[in-house]
Amino acid sequence: MTAPAPLVYPLAGLLGEPAGTERRYDINGATIALPDDLHLAEPIDGTVRITRTNRGVYVDAKLSTAIGGQCSRCLRDIEIPTTVEIHEEALPSLDPLTGHRLATSVEPDVARLSDHHELDLGALAAEAIALGEPIAPLCELDCPGLCVTCGARLGPDHVAHEEDEIDPRLAALQAFRVDGEGESE
Ligand SMILES: [Zn+2]
Numbered sequence: 001m002t003a004p005a006p007l008v009y010p011l012a013g014l015l016g017e018p019a020g021t022e023r024r025y026d027i028n029g030a031t032i033a034l035p036d037d038l039h040l041a042e043p044i045d046g047t048v049r050i051t052r053t054n055r056g057v058y059v060d061a062k063l064s065t066a067i068g069g070q071c072s073r074c075l076r077d078i079e080i081p082t083t084v085e086i087h088e089e090a091l092p093s094l095d096p097l098t099g100h101r102l103a104t105s106v107e108p109d110v111a112r113l114s115d116h117h118e119l120d121l122g123a124l125a126a127e128a129i130a131l132g133e134p135i136a137p138l139c140e141l142d143c144p145g146l147c148v149t150c151g152a153r154l155g156p157d158h159v160a161h162e163e164d165e166i167d168p169r170l171a172a173l174q175a176f177r178v179d180g181e182g183e184s185e
C-alpha cells in the first residue's frame with residue numbers, strides 16, 4: 001500500500017482491530033516541511049509499520065532522505081543524506097468507542113492521533129530529521145577548505161599564488177616549517 005503525501009494515515013479502522021494488528025505502508029517521494037531553516041533536498045522514501053496496542057498504536061518507521069546544508073569548511077551547498085528511525089507510541093485524542101475526549105494531561109509529551117484518528121507521521125519525521133542534522137557537515141571527508149589568500153575553494157582547480165602574494169604571517173609560518181625540518185635532520 002502506498003500512502004499519499006504528506007504522511008497522514010487514517011487509523012479509525014485499525015483502532016477497531018485487536019491489539020497486535022499491523023498495517024504496513026511504503027513511502028515513496030513524500031515531502032514535508034522541516035523546522036528552523038532546514039529543508040529537504042530529496043523527497044522521503046521508506047516504510048512504516050503501525051501496530052495496534054492496548055492504548056493506541058505503536059509506530060515503527062525507517063525513512064531515508066537528504067537535507068540541504070552547507071559544507072562547514074568550504075561553505076558550498078551540499079545535500080546531506082539522512083536516514084532516521086522512529087519507534088514511538090501514539091495515543092488517540094478521543095476514545096475510539098465512545099468518542100469522548102481523553103485526558104492528555106497525564107502524558108503531555110506522548111504523540112497523539114488527531115480528533116479523526118489520523119497519525120501525522122510527517123510531524124514525527126520532521127522532528128526526527130531535524131534532530132539528526134549533523135553539526136559540522138562536510139562536502140567530502142577530506143574537504144580542503146578555503147584558501148586564506150583569495151577565499152576560493154582549495155583543490156585541483158585552485159591555482160597556487162606567487163610567493164609575494166602570500167600573507168606575511170603565512171610566510172613566517174612557512175619559514176618556521178623549513179627551520180623545523182632542518183633541525184630534525
Ligand atoms: Zn567542503
Ligand SMILES: [Zn+2]
Pocket residue numbers: 147148149150151152158159161
Ligand atoms: Zn587562493
